[in-house]
Structures are given as C-alpha cells and as structure tokens.
Amino acid sequence: MINLPIAAYLHIPFCRRRCFYCDFPISVVGDRLRGDQSGMIRQYVDAICQEIAATPVLGPALQTVFFGGGTPSLLSPNQLDRILQTLDRRFGIAATAEISIEMDPASFDRSQAIATRQLGFNRVSIGAQAFQDGLLERCGRTHRRADIDRAVADLRAAGFENLSLDLISGLPEQTLADWQASLEAAIALEPTHLSAYDLVLEPETVFGKRYQPGDRPLPADEQTAVMYRLAHRTLEAAGFEHYEISNYARSGFQCRHNRVYWQDQSFYGFGVGATSALQGQRFGRPRRRADYFIWLETPGAIAAACAPVTSDPADALAETLMLGLRLAEGLDWTALEQPFGAEILRSLQPVIQRYQQAGWLQWQGDRLSLTQPEGMLFSNQVLASLFERLEAIATV
CATH class of the missing domain: 3.20.20.70 (Aldolase class I)
Structure with a gap:
C-alpha cells in the first residue's frame, strides 16, 4: 500500500x-x-x-x-x-x-x-x-x-x-x-x-x-x-x-x-544496509561500506530507490499480514478488502479457522490478531501457513 x-x-x-x-x-x-x-x-x-x-x-x-x-x-x-x-x-x-x-x-x-x-x-x-x-x-x-x-x-x-x-x-x-x-x-x-x-x-x-x-x-x-x-x-x-x-x-x-x-507505512532509509519503503518499493542499500559509496555515486541510483512500483497483490498482502499480525491489536480485516479484494481474503479463511481452533488466532470484531502469549509464540507457524495459502492461490 x-x-x-x-x-x-x-x-x-x-x-x-x-x-x-x-x-x-x-x-x-x-x-x-x-x-x-x-x-x-x-x-x-x-x-x-x-x-x-x-x-x-x-x-x-x-x-x-x-x-x-x-x-x-x-x-x-x-x-x-x-x-x-x-x-x-x-x-x-x-x-x-x-x-x-x-x-x-x-x-x-x-x-x-x-x-x-x-x-x-x-x-x-x-x-x-x-x-x-x-x-x-x-x-x-x-x-x-x-x-x-x-x-x-x-x-x-x-x-x-x-x-x-x-x-x-x-x-x-x-x-x-x-x-x-x-x-x-x-x-x-x-x-x-x-x-x-x-x-x-x-x-x-x-x-x-x-x-x-x-x-x-x-x-x-x-x-x-x-x-x-x-x-x-x-x-x-x-x-x-x-x-x-x-x-x-x-x-x-x-x-x-x-x-x-x-503498520506497513512508508519510510526513508539511509546508510549501509538500510531499507526504505517508498511508493510501493522496498529497497535495501549495499551492506558493505565500499559498495555503498559506489552506489551513492552511481547516477540515478538514489532516484531509482525512490521510484514508484506496483507490487504483486499476493506479495503485498503477505507483507501486510507479516507486519500487522505482530501487533497485539492485529489487522482490521475489512480495511484490507479495498486494496486486496474480498476474494483473496476469503481464500485465507480455512487457515484462519484452523488456528482459531488451536487458540492462536482470534477475531475481535473485524480485527484479526494473534492470541497472547501462545499465538505470538507460534506466530512463525501461523504466518508460514498463511503464506503457503497465498502462494498456492498465486499459482492457480
């Protein structure tokens, strides 16, 4: 977004x-x-x-x-x-x-x-x-x-x-x-x-x-x-x-x-190895100082790091899920419909229901969040399953 x-x-x-x-x-x-x-x-x-x-x-x-x-x-x-x-x-x-x-x-x-x-x-x-x-x-x-x-x-x-x-x-x-x-x-x-x-x-x-x-x-x-x-x-x-x-x-x-x-907001990043998120693009700078100095002097490099791009919807949703579910308040599911579409969100429901039954995910009104502390403890497993589902959808 x-x-x-x-x-x-x-x-x-x-x-x-x-x-x-x-x-x-x-x-x-x-x-x-x-x-x-x-x-x-x-x-x-x-x-x-x-x-x-x-x-x-x-x-x-x-x-x-x-x-x-x-x-x-x-x-x-x-x-x-x-x-x-x-x-x-x-x-x-x-x-x-x-x-x-x-x-x-x-x-x-x-x-x-x-x-x-x-x-x-x-x-x-x-x-x-x-x-x-x-x-x-x-x-x-x-x-x-x-x-x-x-x-x-x-x-x-x-x-x-x-x-x-x-x-x-x-x-x-x-x-x-x-x-x-x-x-x-x-x-x-x-x-x-x-x-x-x-x-x-x-x-x-x-x-x-x-x-x-x-x-x-x-x-x-x-x-x-x-x-x-x-x-x-x-x-x-x-x-x-x-x-x-x-x-x-x-x-x-x-x-x-x-x-x-x-919250998946945009930010500037500066310096060796820093990542920025600008206009839909995540850009990581070189991790070695010598390479960073070369990159800095390359014509057009900084502008390219700030140029707008269009992300694949499944990749963008995966990023939003990975970041937003880290927070205790989780994600407003209805707010995801406009940028990603209701169909792709519905396709995740079987995974969500599985981890609701395990006690690791919960609905609070329209918000989906990990439970505390168990859901947060096993967040990697929950996210991996959501990502697998998104990848399967993207290949259909």
Whole structure:
C-alpha cells in the first residue's frame, strides 16, 4: 500500500567489536577510535548526509527518526547534530517527533548523554541484552552489569524520560533463573519500554558457526518457550503492555517509529544496509561500506530507490499480514478488502479457522490478531501457513 513517508531510519554501522550473535552490516573500529577521531566515521557521516540531501522529498515533516546500528553513540555530538540538521533541512522534523538513538551501555558517559539530549534526541534504546556478566562475556559484549546501571543513571540525569532496554533470551548456557533475574533487574531500572528478543542463530555469526539449533549449551526449544511465557507474565504483571511480539511498553510509550514498520507505512532509509519503503518499493542499500559509496555515486541510483512500483497483490498482502499480525491489536480485516479484494481474503479463511481452533488466532470484531502469549509464540507457524495459502492461490 502506497502512503506518504513520515519516518526516517539511519544506519550507523560502527561497533567496537562484533557481538557473537550479530549479522548486521557493521564495521569494527576497536576500543580507541570513535567519532571525530576516526577518518572512517568522518567519511561515512559525509556519505549519509550526501544521501539524505539527494533524496526526493515525498511526504510531510518527519514524525519519527531512528538512529540504529551498530553503535550510533560512537559518533560525536557534532556528527549526530550534522546528520539531524541535514535531515531537518531536507525533510523537516516535526516539533513533536520521536527521535530515537541506540546506545551501548559502555559507549558513552554522562557528558555525552547530556549533549545527546540537548541535540533533540528524546528516546534512547539501551542494548542491555543480559544482566549476568558471564552471559555478556559469552556473547562478546563489551559492557557489564555495572555499565547498564551507570548508563541508565546518566541518561536519567541528562533528562531522558523515554528509555528502552533490549534483552535476549535463549543465549548459550542461559538458565530460566538467569532470564527471570534479567527481567527483574530490567524492571527495577524503571524503563518505559522493554524489548525481549529470542536468540536467532544467523549462519555467518560466531554463534551460527559454533552452535546448531537445539544443541547444548543452547536452551532447548521447550525452555525458550517457557522463557517467552515468563517474559509475558512477568512484564505484564509489572504494568507493561505486551503490544508487539517482542515488545512491551508502559502506557503512552510504545515505539512510534517501529509502529511505522508494523503498520506497513512508508519510510526513508539511509546508510549501509538500510531499507526504505517508498511508493510501493522496498529497497535495501549495499551492506558493505565500499559498495555503498559506489552506489551513492552511481547516477540515478538514489532516484531509482525512490521510484514508484506496483507490487504483486499476493506479495503485498503477505507483507501486510507479516507486519500487522505482530501487533497485539492485529489487522482490521475489512480495511484490507479495498486494496486486496474480498476474494483473496476469503481464500485465507480455512487457515484462519484452523488456528482459531488451536487458540492462536482470534477475531475481535473485524480485527484479526494473534492470541497472547501462545499465538505470538507460534506466530512463525501461523504466518508460514498463511503464506503457503497465498502462494498456492498465486499459482492457480
């Protein structure tokens, strides 16, 4: 569905080292280089500003901006400010915009936290991942439990009210007691938002090469399912709303930027490996910096990434289902009739009825949603069946 872009994602591909579970497009800079000290980072800031300035303006002022990575907090305040100013000059940033940045707990001090807040950032996502030093070390993380506590204190002192913490379940040698302790420690820091992700073994990562799914020391699938249910029960009891498969928020603090993705809205993407969704086209930029720089200098490349295209209806519906069913409120089924047609929606009813009977899908008026927590836990199975049905229809 084509709509006007109201959000921008900026990929900052620099980390001190690569975590053992990470397959994101990043460049490792080591423990000493950062921001203005690094020619590599300075060159990249020039490039991403060039891309922003050359991108067609296709919508109103931005309502959300998200600096992800990588470790955006390795950039200096001046570099962050330069990117923000370039965005504002090109597209405009609404006065009420949510402006988020991912920050590694060991990558900044209080003075940098204050400077970041003064630039206009009003939401921080902290990559805590776990509260056990041994688990953090086994994941290749540079920070420890004390760094998480200090980072939150520094961000609070800087005036940040909207703080999110990331946690990962299913880590090697992680026990149910570890996971419970991490959930309780995270709650004690009083964030407004929590993301609880299950470890995914990507083939080219250290973990992907070291472990096979289901093998020890990874927790068994049954154990990770217990961890998922435990997170749901513990966080909801603490006053968090389970509003998306992996995300929980206090009232009024759902991530506005991520909701743009899940509601299948348009957004700009900038930088290495970033994806944009503009005028019906999803476009992923090159994942290597050298290739990104070449792409950036290729005549017509940026315009082509923003050109309108017409998607196959079955593919477009699959995308809408995959994104919209992640949200607790699910999808307004009647609103899908106009863009996709009633016939294709009726053809999905046997699959929907099967998972209603299993207790994984539910109707709430005209809205179809996954049940909590079981439907969300088995969402991949539900979506795979819906996709298979759509593929069968498309080949008839």
